[in-house]
Amino acid sequence: MNDQASNIVILTGAGVSAESGLGTFRDVGGIWAKFDPMKLATPEGYAEDPDGVLEFYSARRENLIGARPNGAHLALAGLEQAWMMAGRGDFLLVTQNIDDLHEQAGSAGLIHMHGELLKTRCTACGHVFADREALALTRICPSCGHAGGLRPHVVWFGEMPLGLDPIYEALARADLFVAIGTSCTVWPAAGFVQEARAAGAWTVELSLEPGEVSALFDERHYGPATQIVPDWVR
Numbered sequence: 484m485n486d487q488a489s490n491i492v493i494l495t496g497a498g499v500s501a502e503s504g505l506g507t508f509r510d511v512g513g514i515w516a517k518f519d520p521m522k523l524a525t526p527e528g529y530a531e532d533p534d535g536v537l538e539f540y541s542a543r544r545e546n547l548i549g550a551r552p553n554g555a556h557l558a559l560a561g562l563e564q565a566w567m568m569a570g571r572g573d574f575l576l577v578t579q580n581i582d583d584l585h586e587q588a589g590s591a592g593l594i595h596m597h598g599e600l601l602k603t604r605c606t607a608c609g610h611v612f613a614d615r616e617a618l619a620l621t622r623i624c625p626s627c628g629h630a631g632g633l634r635p636h637v638v639w640f641g642e643m644p645l646g647l648d649p650i651y652e653a654l655a656r657a658d659l660f661v662a663i664g665t666s667c668t669v670w671p672a673a674g675f676v677q678e679a680r681a682a683g684a685w686t687v688e689l690s691l692e693p694g695e696v697s698a699l700f701d702e703r704h705y706g707p708a709t710q711i712v713p714d715w716v717r
């Protein structure tokens with residue numbers, strides 16, 4: 484890893500959680516190979532079949548509740564702690580993942596740009612709350628009492644990702660950008676490497692195989708995240 488860097492932005496994707504037993508999206512046998520994202524991860528799909536969408540996310544919640552962080556999550560939490568202790572500069576972890584495995588590993592400065600599976604949002608009042616239960620249309624918002632307006636606190640296709648202002652600010656200051664376990668197919672995350680390069684950052688891709696924008700990375704290491712992330716952090 485680059486010992487000179489002071490401001491780091493790390494982007495993670497589904498590959499970082501694959502060895503914790505959570506499926507990726509676009510690999511063979513991935514979630515979007517089995518389920519249609521246009522029916523299950525869009526506002527239009529939810530309007531058409533809310534029960535079907537809630538069932539899909541409830542099943543993923545059940546799967547997540549048994550999952551534990553792996554060596555890659557732990558290495559990133561350790562890197563953050565070392566970075567802050569040494570007073571090196573800014574540290575921002577941005578994840579496209581909706582699981583909570585980075586938090587379980589101890590990461591603190593984290594943005595969930597595609598939302599969080601274990602949270603629910605009320606479409607009537609906007610209240611967001613921690614929620615590990617199965618989702619159902621009959622449930623009532625604990626804040627405003629409205630029934631039938633609860634949805635998973637995730638960002639669907641066509642919706643605006645979360646935390647973009649602080650993310651772009653950090654990218655503009657970054658001197659090191661690392662993308663881990665992401666195919667870089669989903670925008671705007673796929674464009675972050677270009678933003679970082681424009682700011683003069685050194686760019687690193689750590690994944691099982693090259694993603695869509697691999698050519699834009701200065702340094703690339705391919706293999707399972709539980710091996711290549713701890714090796715790179717060391």
Ligand code: BV8
Pocket residue numbers: 495496497498499501502507508509510513524579580581597637638639640641642643644663664665666667668669670671689690691692693694706707708709
């Ligand atoms: C938006 C959350 C407006 C819920 C998800 C054309 C051009 C530009 C944009 C678009 C376009 N057409 C459509 C768009 C917009 C669209 C988009 O990008 N579509 C794509 C498909 C073309 N984007 C949006 O709609 C976004 N909003 O654009 O708003 C806007 C305007 C201006 C400025 C800003 C915004 C909202 C997108 C949010 C979608 N939500 N899901 C849920 O999960 O159900 S997307 C879904 O994909 C996932 O949640 C995940 O977050 C995301 C990214 O996937 P990856 O994490 O990369 O996973 P993937 O399976 O693809 O890859 C896994 C990688 O890991 C692989 O490379 C593999 O090799 C590697 N791997 C596997 N195992 C391991 C491993 N690596 C290491 N170790 C291992 N063991």
